[in-house]
Amino acid sequence: MSLMRPIAFFVWLLAFATQPAFAAASPSLWSLEQQLSTLVAGNSADVGIAALDLTNGETVSINGDRAFPMASTMKVAVAAAYLQQADYGRRSLDDTIAGRSAQSLIERMLIHSDNSATDILIRNLGGPRAIQEWVRWHGFSNMRVDRTIAELLRSPRDLWDSRDSATPMAMVQLLQRIDSGKVLKPDSRAYLLSTMSRCTTGKNRMRALLPAGTRVEHKTGTLSGLTSDVGFITLPDGRRVAIAVFARGGTDRPSTIAQAARAIYDGFVTRLRAPFASTLRAN
Numbered sequence: 001m002s003l004m005r006p007i008a009f010f011v012w013l014l015a016f017a018t019q020p021a022f023a024a025a026s027p028s029l030w031s032l033e034q035q036l037s038t039l040v041a042g043n044s045a046d047v048g049i050a051a052l053d054l055t056n057g058e059t060v061s062i063n064g065d066r067a068f069p070m071a072s073t074m075k076v077a078v079a080a081a082y083l084q085q086a087d088y089g090r091r092s093l094d095d096t097i098a099g100r101s102a103q104s105l106i107e108r109m110l111i112h113s114d115n116s117a118t119d120i121l122i123r124n125l126g127g128p129r130a131i132q133e134w135v136r137w138h139g140f141s142n143m144r145v146d147r148t149i150a151e152l153l154r155s156p157r158d159l160w161d162s163r164d165s166a167t168p169m170a171m172v173q174l175l176q177r178i179d180s181g182k183v184l185k186p187d188s189r190a191y192l193l194s195t196m197s198r199c200t201t202g203k204n205r206m207r208a209l210l211p212a213g214t215r216v217e218h219k220t221g222t223l224s225g226l227t228s229d230v231g232f233i234t235l236p237d238g239r240r241v242a243i244a245v246f247a248r249g250g251t252d253r254p255s256t257i258a259q260a261a262r263a264i265y266d267g268f269v270t271r272l273r274a275p276f277a278s279t280l281r282a283n
């Protein structure tokens with residue numbers, strides 16, 4: 001073997017070590033991981049990314065174990081907690097809560113990111129502590145629900161506060177469990193995904209650069225200085241990928257999320273296997 005190959009490999013490792021922390025990707029996704037790492041390294045924001053192929057379990061993440069404020073992405077957990085109660089007959093989508101049906105509250109919460117609807121549901125379920133107990137009972141580590149949305153918005157802004165936070169990997173694990181049917185019965189799962197597919201917020205984020213007609217089921221989150229988007233995209237062959245992208249501080253956060261989502265889409269479609277591949281279309 002030529003000495004140039006191991007030397008070149010060492011140089012590549014040294015350069016890659018300066019990139020942001022990441023969880024090891026599946027071998028077939030090394031090129032995607034490298035591209036995402038470069039995207040994050042060149043960004044002024046603190047960015048966390050995780051993606052999981054729901055068919056074969058292949059994963060890629062950049063800063064996937066770093067905690068970020070969930071903001072409104074926590075509404076996925078609130079909806080799932082309520083729907084699981086409905087699955088076991090303890091609640092119903094037809095229940096009237098604060099003068100509105102539970103179904104209308106869930107749809108306002110997920111489609112329009114209605115904060116008051118969210119807090120009505122949280123109180124009905126027993127408050128933030130009950131949601132956190134639901135999260136813990138399902139084994140979703142590195143995810144915390146500590147306050148109602150109103151309490152969160154009244155608190156001094158601290159984007160590094162560990163309260164009401166999740167890692168990107170914890171978020172895709174929640175999405176995976178929901179998709180697998182281990183959390184919700186088929187009708188509730190289908191209803192949740194259908195509702196998420198109608199999300200009207202964040203059109204400049206996960207959806208923005210994906211090919212026209214790509215099915216996306218997602219939920220956005222926004223605070224001053226924080227932009228996020230989590231959910232599912234469906235690939236042309238029918239495979240689905242769970243994605244979570246959080247961007248804190250810096251500038252042009254929606255564009256960063258859009259670029260990351262498109263890179264993930266392309267990376268899972270093409271399944272580039274050469275770890276030194278230099279190109280991957282991002283838009």
